[in-house]
Amino acid sequence: EVYEHVLRAHEKCLEMCVEGATLRDIHKVSVQMLAKSLRQLGIVNLSKHGVQQIIMQGLYKPYYPHSIGHWLGMDTHDVHTVSALKPLEAGCVLTVEPGLYLPRNVHEIPAQYRGIGIRLEDDVVVRSGGQPPEVISGGVPITVEDVEALVQEGLSGQPGEGFGGSGARGSFPWFQPLHGRTN
Template identity: 45%
Template sequence: MSHRLRWRKSDAELALIKNSVDLDVQAFVKAFQTSRAGATEADVMAQHEAACRIGGADRLAYPSVVGSGAGACVVHYHQNDKMLEDGDLLLMDAGCELNGYVSDITRTWPISGRWTQAQLDVYSVVLEAHDACLRAARVDGETSLMDIHRLSIDVLANGLAKLLPNTSARALIRSGEYAKYYPHSVGHWFGADTHDVPSVAVSTPFERNVAFTIEPGLYFSPHDLDVPADLRGIGVRIEDDCVVDANGAVVALSAALPTDPDAVAALASSTFFRPV
């Protein structure tokens, strides 16, 4: 019973969640501005945490993931100590806890501010899935987070069929081989905890005043000889914090942090940014 109550937030709780997400967005901007060749993953992580603390956060919501190069292919990478190199991507998954409520955002960007074609191809597939899932989430008494996950599999499998030789979306889904490249769920509930609350099944239809993440991703191991060489070592995840408002509309609270590849590249190569 208490978990169902935690799952459905009050308007005051949603306002607190938004404050936490807004602070996380500001801290991500600091992280973007710190990421340059010669800096380290630890430098980026420290700038994000400092911005969260200065903004009033009590703590990080969970250990930050700051993976550059092949580190981006490790979903729960926590080494966070490599030097950043031009030509690599940086995947950062980080959040803060402010006034008892958490945020949880992931962005992936080119350290140099310039995408390679292979990086952009993978990023575009993940962004397509991210956007499709956001559009599909709704309060209709039927649609659930599990339905959104199934949609993410369909979109990512279609993208994989274009990226990988001699395969098809149908074959990837029927064999389960897509999970080699997409080994996690599309999202989870969040609120007072990062996974809040796990006892509410993801098959539960969306309701007003619930909060959840949308976070599709694709990861190509640097050692996987079954994928084209230019894809090896590329990992991309895009995660936004979403709520269903009182009118039943799904809102991405972290949308001020860009996902458009041109805007992401511009932010990575600039020291100035004003959230929209």
């Protein structure tokens, strides 16, 4: 459930990576969506706080402590001096990486969500003429179904459909399927 909330924010933010938008615009949308998710999931007390209050009071920050992403240059973080207010142009490369982190030891968080951390990251190239961005990392599984299939492939040691079918990602004994989680 948490994964699906982060995935929806991720998909919306990817759509926004077009000429003229700014990282700040994209970040604001990610905050809006994730603050709403925190309220819907019962992580931030919904009887006391509306989404705007969650944002204005910074109540989302313990669970989403970073910005939506950053520019990419020759090195991962070498363009830190470029403003988040600079409009995106064709050819710009940036990351989109919303996330929610729900500490195990915060008892105000519903028990079924404690200890979950989700961050979905893609690298994108802004394209010209209103085209959707090119998602450089688009070959990496990201939907719930694809991630679960990959995990099951790793757990079974048997190659599955898609993802090269080689089983090359190995075993993930520490990873549980997203549906039917008990902790």
